[in-house]
Amino acid sequence: MKLPVSTEWLLHCAASLAQLEPGATASAAQLADYYDLPAPYLAKQLQSLVKAGVLAATTGPRGGFRLARAATEVTLLQIVEAVDGASAPYECREIRRQGRGALPPEQCQETCVIAAKMAEAHEAWRGSLAGVTLADIIASIPEWVPARTRSLLTAQPR
């Protein structure tokens, strides 16, 4: 059970964009430079955050990415699920219905109790990540960091 390596990239990029002044943007090249990441692959992944409504992309000489919503409205869950999809890690293939022990269909109208407990655990994970916003992350970093982030992130050409 592994999240893609790019999960870390996108969480950090979104947290960095949350430190920009309102309306300011950073390009994929600037973000790639800031974290020493492969720019083409990062650009593709940033588009998945646009598609998920987490980021907005603008074009033109000053174009780039910014948060599509306030940092208080972007949760870690939205970012993680934009990168990895929203499907649960446990897949119930209904083995209770097969083999010598197959339960008759009328006994399988309710969700398998094991699948239900696995789904509860996934919801606990989702709930934990849905309870943390980018604003929470920014609030927990040292006060001097955002000014440094803004300066270094936009120091390179777009």
Place this chain on the structure above:
Amino acid sequence: MKLPVSTEWLLHCAASLAQLEPGATASAAQLADYYDLPAPYLAKQLQSLVKAGVLAATTGPRGGFRLARAATEVTLLQIVEAVDGASAPYECREIRRQGRGALPPEQCQETCVIAAKMAEAHEAWRGSLAGVTLADIIASIPEWVPARTRSLLTAQPR
């Protein structure tokens, strides 16, 4: 982020073994027949539950698998982590330390706040699964099921 397909197999096999009379066993072949699963691969996976201390294996003509502990002492987490390992799905590769924005080492003595929040979510998932025992599962299935399980599971030759 996916758990192996065999996670369902092992959760169900362990729940079935929890329905046997004390001291009774079922072989890998019987469990495979009961759920129509590939016996050699299932046998290998059952060994991982033995290694994890969830099941005990006995040899001889009446040999097979049984729970190594009371059903009240076996959690879904133990089974899932025996199958998939206990590593967390989010891997922090410390990208905060690399690229133009690299933080100096003295600023990285504490765990990255993003990694910490991802770890909290994983602990929420683990806590949810650690809170459900095989005894809880058995308690939530219809009363007539365990007798049927015992009968069908041991109907085939070992």
